[in-house]
Amino acid sequence: MQCGWSLLGPLQWIRYVNKQVKVKAGKDEEHRGWLLTVDPVSASLVLVNFLDQDVGGGRASVQAQDVGGGRASVQVVMGHAVQEVQVLQEADQETTERLQSSFLPPRSRPLAPEQLHQRRAGVRRWLEQNRVPVQEDGEELLVAGALTITAPYGPEDCCSSNQIILDRVQRLIQSQPAEPPIHSTAPPNHSAALPADQPIQRLIQSHTAPPADQSERSSCD
Amino acid sequence: MLITGGNKRLNMATPVSVLRLPKGPDPNSRGFDPKSPRFIALCRTSIPTSAVSEADVEQLPKEQHARSVLRESFLRCLLSVTNKKVQFHMYERVKVEATFGASDIDVMNFQVSDLHTPIGVQKEALIRCQDVISFSFDA
Numbered sequence: 084m085q086c087g088w089s090l091l092g093p094l095q096w097i098r099y100v101n102k103q104v105k106v107k108a109g110k111d112e113e114h115r116g117w118l119l120t121v122d123p124v125s126a127s128l129v130l131v132n133f134l135d136q137d138v139g140g141g142r143a144s145v146q147a148q149d150v151g152g153g154r155a156s157v158q159v160v161m162g163h164a165v166q167e168v169q170v171l172q173e174a175d176q177e178t179t180e181r182l183q184s185s186f187l188p189p190r191s192r193p194l195a196p197e198q199l200h201q202r203r204a205g206v207r208r209w210l211e212q213n214r215v216p217v218q219e220d221g222e223e224l225l226v227a228g229a230l231t232i233t234a235p236y237g238p239e240d241c242c243s244s245n246q247i248i249l250d251r252v253q254r255l256i257q258s259q260p261a262e263p264p265i266h267s268t269a270p271p272n273h274s275a276a277l278p279a280d281q282p283i284q285r286l287i288q289s290h291t292a293p294p295a296d297q298s299e300r301s302s303c304d
Numbered sequence: 305m306l307i308t309g310g311n312k313r314l315n316m317a318t319p320v321s322v323l324r325l326p327k328g329p330d331p332n333s334r335g336f337d338p339k340s341p342r343f344i345a346l347c348r349t350s351i352p353t354s355a356v357s358e359a360d361v362e363q364l365p366k367e368q369h370a371r372s373v374l375r376e377s378f379l380r381c382l383l384s385v386t387n388k389k390v391q392f393h394m395y396e397r398v399k400v401e402a403t404f405g406a407s408d409i410d411v412m413n414f415q416v417s418d419l420h421t422p423i424g425v426q427k428e429a430l431i432r433c434q435d436v437i438s439f440s441f442d443a
Contacts, residue, residue, distance in 0.1 A: 109437035120377035
């Protein structure tokens with residue numbers, strides 16, 4: 084039942100990207116939209132219809148959030164169900180840019196160096212208050228020798244190959260109280276997200292055997 | 305399937321308890337077992353890299369680059385669907401609405417919450433991608 088779409092390969096699929104296509108799928112479904120991407124694993128097509136443009140066959144929707152300044156309805160057609168793909172038109176520069184920026188994470192304005200420095204110091208202080216070993220390594224923060232935090236030092240900027248540490252540090256940064264004034268002295272044990280008796284070093288030593296660690300913790304109660 | 309009265313359809317918000325359907329022939333044979341004949345027949349785990357002949361050796365880096373660009377774009381798209389309401393169009397003209405949870409790496413199954421079905425709202429469900437023709441959401 085599959086047509087050759089799934090067998091075309093990435094080099095062919097990428098030629099369809101940023102074009103307006105008409106896709107026949109299943110028995111009698113037809114979808115139109117701007118092709119954002121094709122998943123190389125499942126050959127699924129991601130079609131975008133901007134709701135403020137008059138695109139033929141575009142689906143009106145009740146709830147839509149802004150996508151790069153407009154509203155969009157997205158249809159994903161599974162590769163195995165595709166019967167036929169037909170190109171209707173090419174995208175102009177504006178539509179291409181809009182498409183490509185639709186799903187990128189929102190880019191905040193780059194911070195000035197002093198702000199970055201303050202932010203870094205703030206995050207570092209918060210981690211230290213929570214008994215997390217952290218070192219400054221140039222522009223980055225090195226946590227417990229296993230995790231790196233790059234500018235602007237938010238939870239999404241944490242980078243580590245250790246899932247447990249990553250999760251803990253992300254939660255910790257997320258729970259950091261906003262903008263603590265530099266001149267105030269925050270209490271040393273201020274709302275640690277980690278339990279006070281479980282410093283992260285113990286976590287690193289025993290991260291390869293988490294069940295043992297948890298059973299130890301429960302027996303301490 | 306028991307058809308309830310028309311007015312009962314309005315009260316779809318209460319999740320129904322999980323239905324335990326009868327077991328199939330094998331212990332894991334509800335269609336998800338990778339060793340089941342149905343799975344092997346219908347679900348390839350992934351689309352392999354195209355076979356490289358001598359003439360195509362220089363195409364391989366280009367293909368890999370295209371593949372990674374496409375895949376990254378798709379993964380970002382999946383990231384943005386998380387926790388949004390999506391409508392699944394499946395075979396036999398089945399249209400169901402759910403809140404998207406996650407997909408697995410080979411896009412074989414989708415994990416969804418609050419799946420609205422004709423027999424009630426399933427709190428958590430796994431949808432086989434082979435059964436889905438398309439799904440849509442608002443970005």
